[in-house]
Amino acid sequence: MRDRYPFIVIIVFIGVLLVPLRTFELNPNAIEETFYPRSRLITWTSNLRLAIGDRVFRKVLVGEDNWLIYTAEGETDDYQKMDLFADEELANFQQHLDSLSARYAAEGITLLVIIAPGKNTIYPDRVPEQIPVIGSESRLDQLISYLHANAQNQLIDLRPALTTARADHEIYYATDTHWNDYGAYIAYSAILGELNKNYPNLVARPDSDFEVIVRSPEPLDLSAVIGATWLPESKIQFVPRFDLRTTYKNINVGGRRLMFSYNSDVSLPKLILYYDSFFFRVIPLLGEHFHNGFYIQNYIGGGLWNLSWVDEQKPDVVIIEFSERYIRDLPLFIDPAR
Numbered sequence: 001m002r003d004r005y006p007f008i009v010i011i012v013f014i015g016v017l018l019v020p021l022r023t024f025e026l027n028p029n030a031i032e033e034t035f036y037p038r039s040r041l042i043t044w045t046s047n048l049r050l051a052i053g054d055r056v057f058r059k060v061l062v063g064e065d066n067w068l069i070y071t072a073e074g075e076t077d078d079y080q081k082m083d084l085f086a087d088e089e090l091a092n093f094q095q096h097l098d099s100l101s102a103r104y105a106a107e108g109i110t111l112l113v114i115i116a117p118g119k120n121t122i123y124p125d126r127v128p129e130q131i132p133v134i135g136s137e138s139r140l141d142q143l144i145s146y147l148h149a150n151a152q153n154q155l156i157d158l159r160p161a162l163t164t165a166r167a168d169h170e171i172y173y174a175t176d177t178h179w180n181d182y183g184a185y186i187a188y189s190a191i192l193g194e195l196n197k198n199y200p201n202l203v204a205r206p207d208s209d210f211e212v213i214v215r216s217p218e219p220l221d222l223s224a225v226i227g228a229t230w231l232p233e234s235k236i237q238f239v240p241r242f243d244l245r246t247t248y249k250n251i252n253v254g255g256r257r258l259m260f261s262y263n264s265d266v267s268l269p270k271l272i273l274y275y276d277s278f279f280f281r282v283i284p285l286l287g288e289h290f291h292n293g294f295y296i297q298n299y300i301g302g303g304l305w306n307l308s309w310v311d312e313q314k315p316d317v318v319i320i321e322f323s324e325r326y327i328r329d330l331p332l333f334i335d336p337a338r
Helices: 001-019 020-023 028-034 038-051 074-080 088-105 141-150 158-163 181-194 221-226 284-287 308-313 329-333
Strands: 060-062 068-070 111-116 210-214 235-239 246-253 256-263 270-275 292-295 317-323
Touching: 060 221, 068 221, 088 111, 088 141, 088 329, 111 141, 111 181, 158 181, 181 235, 181 284, 246 284, 256 284, 270 284, 270 308, 284 292, 292 308, 317 329
Parallel strands: 111 317, 270 292, 270 317
Antiparallel strands: 060 068, 210 235, 246 256, 256 292
């Protein structure tokens, strides 16, 4: 053992030389910014933990067959059917939504509300049995049931179509919180199916109009959360077999990035879409069906936006989308007092 001491001392000395002096200030920010092997060490540690069978990480659980389960932002509460809406909250949201829908209808605007279900909602069987379901209904169950019973028909329930589709394809990524393009296509088809009632020229393209491309494996969002590279996954993308007619442009407004689309077909309606990350892959599908599109991320710029762009742009169709984990913000978004 003594023969190794000089070697160990040399290694420690070299390691100290590699660490910038600011690190020894014991300032956490300085350590994070200047200790450049940090991310590599995190990756090595996470990969090692996975290799030896560790299944509990910060914000993520590892299920069977490396199915990653997000546990932050209320995802676990939604799965366990906890932290429900109060009756008063549901009633207020229904009244605000009906009022907004009636105002838009008077202006010739069609309003649709979509909640993208979380992965645990569509794949509850992939959640480890150690996480029990406690309640009888989730917030999404509550909201959809209440609105269907008491409100006008503005909300599209994607759960039945997504649940049916999972029998044929994986529609969410194993190592990501989001659906893949199979899931995005289902949302797109449901939207066009509903809008077709008022706009007969809006018809979803059949899935045969798209080639399914499997990309090279890469770490997706939940792998990134735990800092692992050991679980790469291939992205599945629908690539059109037809010529695209819509162009897109991003602009900055007040430090916030907005996106516009343009299609030369003036017979098509105009769209405003408020969305989150679930609709990144839905937008390219929808954009082909609108003369102009205006796309606003709900949370961009550090907080919820508002509906002021509707009065500014005078669209024919307004779509408001929130993912299930942000469902508590949806009533706030509709509240006129905001």
